[in-house]
Amino acid sequence: MQPTIGRIVHYTLTTFDAEAVNRRRKDFADQSTPGNTGFVGHVGNRVEAGDTYPAMVVRVFGADAANLQVFLDGNDTYWATSRPEGEAGEQGRWIWPPRA
Template sequence: MQPTIGRVVHYTLNEFDAESINRRRKDFADQTTPGNTGFQGHVGNAAEAGHTYPAVVVRTFGGSAANLKVLLDGNDDYWATSRTEGEPEQQGCWIWPPRV
């Protein structure tokens, strides 16, 4: 089945994803300038390669390739671009949620 805009899938972070997320969160935590900057503070639990999160399909490219807005365990999200369908727990790929 091909992904369509607005559908929810499960996305598993790879090492690059986790490093990017944690770097943004650390940059905010290390901020030394107080005050209202207008920037979003990235706060949440540490991300690790292999962690799986819900993601919304925001654009498709035919086949299984899609851009995803990954909903993280915190107040921020992650933009995963041009990701393809994979197998359960395959890092850097998405899967359809299992039926329960």
């Protein structure tokens, strides 16, 4: 099935993805300058490569590649660009949610 804008898929994080999310969250936690403005507080549970999260398709490229906004377990999201469809648990790829 071809992805379309606004659909929800499941995305599995890569090592690079997890490091980027955790770095943003650590940078916010470590910032020690009181009164800073313009910071967005990236707060949430630590993520690991192989973790799977829901994501919204925001742009489609061809039959199976898409840009995704990944909904993390926290107050932030992760921008996963040009990611192909894959198999369940395959890092850096998305799947259609299984039916319950």
